[in-house]
Amino acid sequence: MLDLNIFDKLKRGPQVVVLKDAAVIAGFAGIGSGDKVVEAGSGSGFLSIYLANAVGKDGKVYSYEWREDFHKLAAKNVAKVGMEAIVELKQKSIFDGIEEENVDAVILDLADSEKAVPHAFNALREGGVLVGFHPNVEQIKKFTDACKAAGFSESKVIETIVRDWLIRDRGSRPANTGLMHTGFLSFTVKPALKPMV
Amino acid sequence: MLDLNIFDKLKRGPQVVVLKDAAVIAGFAGIGSGDKVVEAGSGSGFLSIYLANAVGKDGKVYSYEWREDFHKLAAKNVAKVGMEAIVELKQKSIFDGIEEENVDAVILDLADSEKAVPHAFNALREGGVLVGFHPNVEQIKKFTDACKAAGFSESKVIETIVRDWLIRDRGSRPANTGLMHTGFLSFTVKPALKPMV
């Protein structure tokens, strides 16, 4: 089991995927023990680590990142939590293609992610799930249009708001301030091929 | 990987744990591949099935339910998705004790859950996580008070709102109606024993 305090001890470079989004990505994609997952970009490696705990030693996480500094930061963080055997970090642009095949899920959290959608379609097994993470509404439209064009099923798009509560002897209430928005999540499935007659 | 459409094909008896809550329970507790988890009550078995996918064949889910009808329904649903090897369903009241030891997480989703908190403390390994699911605010107070009394760390309490979005050529917006509330989630950790001098 992942000790979530570990995330507080890791170095942060680019914006990280926060726990609520990592949990809902894995949960709504159905990712679990033994799964083979591709993600880009690696960022600080937080989502890679979360997914590594989810898929375990029978699974695998392939994480693409073209920027050397982020790639190295992610590698450092993955090593710090001892997940090197599960996470394979690749200093490559996912826009140049995905080398893995028959994967269970692809997660795209990067600008212009719509350009990687055809690669994701090819890499996924039938029934595999593509997830997009986008801060802006306009990005979702481009992404879901690209998904449709590539042959994916209709996208399900959600946002998740987690609100902290204070439960106290003197009264219980939500915390006054908090995270109002991180990003929107899009989920779409690679359909099974119709058998030819 | 879990095909989430499976949940639409299972029979529902009592109120089920919906996907957003299952995802956040697993995510915020850090539950992943290989973990040993106890939950009560079994209800329709939906959370058992979600957790079985999360912990995989190296993990184990023990699910307590004292009502025979729910126990049988959960058993039927778990069998339908082929998770019998991972989920052990027990027709027992968790208020009578937890038979497992050294478990990674205990999840309590039942009325009067505070009465099972001392049992959860005993069953958990050090660093293990107790999760409570409660529809009402007053229940959280009783639960977190019981957690404190039993020796657990301070509870983190959250609620999760997931909002569907419609992304369309004619315009993008949230869906007009949706699920405003299911329940509050409380997370607390069994602390490591301080070594005696």
Next chain:
Amino acid sequence: MLDLNIFDKLKRGPQVVVLKDAAVIAGFAGIGSGDKVVEAGSGSGFLSIYLANAVGKDGKVYSYEWREDFHKLAAKNVAKVGMEAIVELKQKSIFDGIEEENVDAVILDLADSEKAVPHAFNALREGGVLVGFHPNVEQIKKFTDACKAAGFSESKVIETIVRDWLIRDRGSRPANTGLMHTGFLSFTVKPALKPMV
């Protein structure tokens, strides 16, 4: 004071502005007793009635609606609550211009509302507020761009979520389902003219 139950007794044609949005429109625009307000379209007349109660007999509401059926429905509803002296309903398209001058606020709740923005600028007094109500995100962009082009101040854009709570002896919690989205509200101010040297 307005008896809000009245809204349940009025006939509804097109989508009505719900109470939460009417309240926040008036509140965030600063509309109060004695104000002169222009709105379009009239729809079922619900917002006209809400505003009439807000501005009172010293104020005035001018409501534009080009569709005869909606215009007549709004007139019927306004008459039913006895607000004819305060609300002037006009069967005209606001795209053809606003006849009033020096008004305190203009509220646009209609498709292609960006086309009415220059008319709103001319009709408003300095310091007057333009409010746009839009279901879709893309509409806000067009609207706020038109506001900037017309000389308005930077827009403040918000959405309002109101959640019902059940407070009961057996426990207190939010209602399970509810209104997740109606529309986004944009507020912008006509700046005071800089005096020439």
Next chain:
Amino acid sequence: MLDLNIFDKLKRGPQVVVLKDAAVIAGFAGIGSGDKVVEAGSGSGFLSIYLANAVGKDGKVYSYEWREDFHKLAAKNVAKVGMEAIVELKQKSIFDGIEEENVDAVILDLADSEKAVPHAFNALREGGVLVGFHPNVEQIKKFTDACKAAGFSESKVIETIVRDWLIRDRGSRPANTGLMHTGFLSFTVKPALKPMV
């Protein structure tokens, strides 16, 4: 019309009622031009000023505050915006009674507000509305129980979340952080007396 920027220029002592709550209090109570409203406590006078704009010169706002420092601060702020003719500030505890009669609305935003509920019932006209503002859930229960005991109709309880949006050429999204909670609002009506046979 109220220039809402005025609130930024006023001195703040105790926690102020923010605009979203002032708007929804007035809107859901149906407060408008010409109404007679009682509120307690005055705090910094922000709600008094908001209500004064709403009820206008034909209406009246009576504001109770027993603390001398808050009473003086509210008086200073009300004077600064030139609302002295509409707002009557009283340095009195509302727990000692409400001197006004036949008022349209009473708004209670103070600790132990349930103790003022019978006074509110007496002060209100039939059909008049009592509003309670409470940060904590437990307070709502005490308040709504007191309302029922005093003869009020069933309470409607809500919370309002307003989320800011950034609408930009480079993409549109909600602001990342914001106000998650201020307080819960309870609304209840003094029923009309049943005529005796």
